[in-house]
Amino acid sequence: DGGITQSPKYLFRKEGQNVTLSCEQNLNHDAMYWYRQDPGQGLRLIYYSQIVNDFQKGDIAEGYSVSREKKESFPLTVTSAQKNPTAFYLCASTIQGRGEQFFGPGTRLTVL
Amino acid sequence: GQQVMQIPQYQHVQEGEDFTTYCNSSTTLSNIQWYKQRPGGHPVFLIQLVKSGEVKKQKRLTFQFGEAKKNSSLHITATQTTDVGTYFCAEPNNNDMRFGAGTRLTVKP
Numbered sequence: 310d311g312g313i314t315q316s317p318k319y320l321f322r323k324e325g326q327n328v329t330l331s332c333e334q335n336l337n338h339d340a341m342y343w344y345r346q347d348p349g350q351g352l353r354l355i356y357y358s359q360i361v362n363d364f365q366k367g368d369i370a371e372g373y374s375v376s377r378e379k380k381e382s383f384p385l386t387v388t389s390a391q392k393n394p395t396a397f398y399l400c401a402s403t404i405q406g407r408g409e410q411f412f413g414p415g416t417r418l419t420v421l
Numbered sequence: 422g423q424q425v426m427q428i429p430q431y432q433h434v435q436e437g438e439d440f441t442t443y444c445n446s447s448t449t450l451s452n453i454q455w456y457k458q459r460p461g462g463h464p465v466f467l468i469q470l471v472k473s474g475e476v477k478k479q480k481r482l483t484f485q486f487g488e489a490k491k492n493s494s495l496h497i498t499a500t501q502t503t504d505v506g507t508y509f510c511a512e513p514n515n516n517d518m519r520f521g522a523g524t525r526l527t528v529k530p
Contacts, residue, residue, distance in 0.1 A: 342517065351427075351509065351522040352464070359516055367517060399463055408454065408513050412463040 312336065313413035315400050320418045322394075330385045330416045332400030339405035341383035345369060346397040346415075355398075358383055359405065387418065394420045425453070425512050427521030435529050440497040442524035444510035451513060453493045455484060458523070459506040467495075500528050 313334040322328045332341065340359050344352040354367030358377040372391025377383055383402075387394045397417050401410040425444045434440050444453065452471040456464040468477055470486035470493060477484045481504075483496045497504055507523040 340516070344520075349525070352520040354517055354519070357517050365516070401464075403518075408452065408518070409466045409469060410454075410456075410464075410511075410518060412465070415463050 313400060313402055313411055315413035315416050317416060318414065320416055322418070322420050324420055325389045327389055328387050328418065330387065330398055332383045332385065332413055333381055334402045335381060336402055336411060338402035340403045341377070342401040342410065343375065343383070343385045344399045344401065346399060352399065355385065394418060424519055425510055425521045427510055427524060429524055430522065431525050433527045433529065434500050436502060437499050440500050440526055441494055442508050443492065443494050444521050445492045446512065449490045453486060454511045455495055456509045456511060457506050458509065464509060502528050502530055504528055
């Protein structure tokens with residue numbers, strides 16, 4: 310069964326702690342993306358990666374970091390430098406050049 | 422970078438009424454995509470429009486791409502409660518994707 314998985318679905322952390330969100334895909338897609346969605350708002354791009362070992366900042370990269378060591382995986386770390394980390398985080402992937410994005414189920418992060 | 426402006430932000434309709442959401446860009450778009458996000462869910466791809474003046478239909482949904490490729494619309498005929506959710510347009514921007522702010526549709530039975 311092909312798709313994108315994100316874990317966990319809900320995540321709670323204390324303020325000041327770094328936290329890593331998982332994103333895995335078995336679609337053999339080249340490109341992967343991380344978005345942040347706040348209640349009632351659209352999707353804002355955090356980071357994206359077109360190929361392994363390469364990634365680019367999106368519109369709101371400050372306070373976040375990523376890695377792309379494997380084609381299938383694109384984890385996102387929310388660092389303590391992110392001033393308002395509580396949000397819904399969505400991971401997506403796409404075949405290079407095709408454009409249609411496939412989204413994972415998302416992770417709701419709450420920082421207490 | 423490029424951004425698509427999407428209106429309205431919210432739309433509340435009675436079941437059976439029609440619904441339309443619009444996306445506008447100040448620059449020519451190479452293509453435009455539409456997504457639907459159910460409450461509590463994740464965006465799901467609906468369709469991609471590429472050609473100037475293109476019109477595509479999916480059952481009660483009609484998608485249009487403007488002649489100048491600067492605007493697009495999604496029209497739902499005779500809404501049903503299953504249409505509830507937020508509809509986003511999105512346009513490719515170099516190697517990433519830029520989403521409109523979305524239109525949240527609620528349907529009263």
